[in-house]
Amino acid sequence: MTQPLGRKSLLAGSRLGASAPDRTGIVHLGLGNFHRAHGAVYTAQAMAAAGGDWGIRGFAHSSDRVVAPMRAQDNVYSILQLTERGAEAGLVDVHRDTGVAAQDPAAVVDAIADPAHRIVSLTVSEVGYTRDPATGRLALDAPEVAADLTAGSTPRTAVGMIARGLEQRAASGEPFAVLSCDNLQSAGDVTRAVVEEFLQAAGVSDDVLSFVSSSVSFPNGMVDRIVPRTTDEHSRIVADLLGVQDLCPVPAEEFTMWVLEDDFAGGRPAWDLAGATFSNEIEAYEMVKLRLLNGSHSLIAYLGILSGAPTIDVAWGQDFVREAVLNGITDDYLPTFTPPTGFDADAYVSELDARWRNPLIGHATTQVGTDGSLKLLQRIPNAALFHLRRGDMPHHLALCIAAWIACVAPPAGFTPEPLAERIVEPARDRLAAAVDGAVTVADHVRRIMNGGFFPDALAEQDAFTVRVADLLTLVVRDGVRAAAADVAASR
Ligand SMILES: NC(=O)c1ccc[n+]([C@@H]2O[C@H](COP(=O)([O-])OP(=O)(O)OC[C@H]3O[C@@H](n4cnc5c(N)ncnc54)[C@H](O)[C@@H]3O)[C@@H](O)[C@H]2O)c1
């Protein structure tokens, strides 16, 4: 009989952060699995190595799915590391308080304003930045942003809560850092831009704007660890390994990486002692991660879903997927950026192969394929434009978009594998409205490419739209393997 997990229970395995004080120095927005297996672990390790009042006050965005079990076990939880050698579990004890932003958004605003806190970190997913896909700027017309900007309202979006928190904080003048840990290109710069756009639209004083520009830093960074959703099986393995019943364990691969700009206006934990790298080459690291890993991940996911593969390792085990992805890395991604000093592309790709092959991870293709309308923006347009502006066709990037459309906005008469229905796609209704009445696949694709789902610069590239349409036609008529074969033959 296993006992419930909590600070007072008998604990087995390694426990990170056990000696941490109760004071909190970091506010975290987005208490999902990634933060709990990445930033939280680095912070616990940094505190174990060097101390500091860096305990985390964590907020989930809207549901208590994670918060309720976290609270029931004193905010302690386990990481289940799924390695080629088998599973290993350890406990993380670094969250000192948890809550749900939607239930008490004012608490988030106050926590950001509280001078004791020196960092707000974010894993709110690409959706959480409330940006307009066509312009990349804060979506001032989106109903949730407009509501946050209404005078006297309590903000509910992540950007609104941060902006109002900084507005309050300006009174104390205490320096602060806003640290995005989402898969965004130039994550810090993007976050600063949307927060400042919010403050300007809200008509705050010049003093507040000058506080944010001079005393609040928005470091850029690259985050990497594959962290799937938790299943009952993960809980069972943790119970076996640790002898405790954890209600919210987090499964994760062994690999972990964090590269950051060292620009924390109010100080930071000793994350370097926990294995994080501080570098001035963040953009280069981001390119490697967002294009080679995330861009390829999307292609594996959509080709996998269209061929009935439920997980990344199963999709990756298919020759046509491996061929498309590896050729896509060589032809379409690697030429588009200057990698960081000392980067070894062959070694990186071989490590990716091992990570995607890991059968214990069970990373659902539908999880990776979720929110594609926002994720693909980080992974495809800039790389595609690099080639198109030189007169070259990035066939694999076109294939990725065609496969995404086949999954989430299939043309009339085409029904993708049932897995496709499990993809959470916030733009599904808008996509359906855009293609309503389309008579040909070419028309279907043109309406999407020109419908505000992609940056205008990509929408203007007619040849790319035509190539996406050709590939979608092949998917519909002959299947996804035929489309991938056409891409292979076009190299
Ligand atoms: N899981 C991974 O492998 C991984 C790896 C690297 C980076 N990331 C980054 O972390 C993000 C979260 O991943 P996860 O695995 O924790 O996912 P998750 O589904 O467990 O958590 C998503 C989090 O985003 C929050 N969120 C969702 N919509 C929001 C909105 N509109 N506004 C504010 N918050 C919102 C949710 O409350 C939740 O905390 C990813 O989108 C990605 O940017 C994840």
Ligand SMILES: O=P(O)(O)OC[C@@H](O)[C@@H](O)[C@H](O)[C@H](O)CO
């Ligand atoms: O995390 P997302 O939702 O942005 O994208 C899904 C995957 O591509 C991603 O989670 C990777 O697993 C991760 O970025 C690896 O570090």
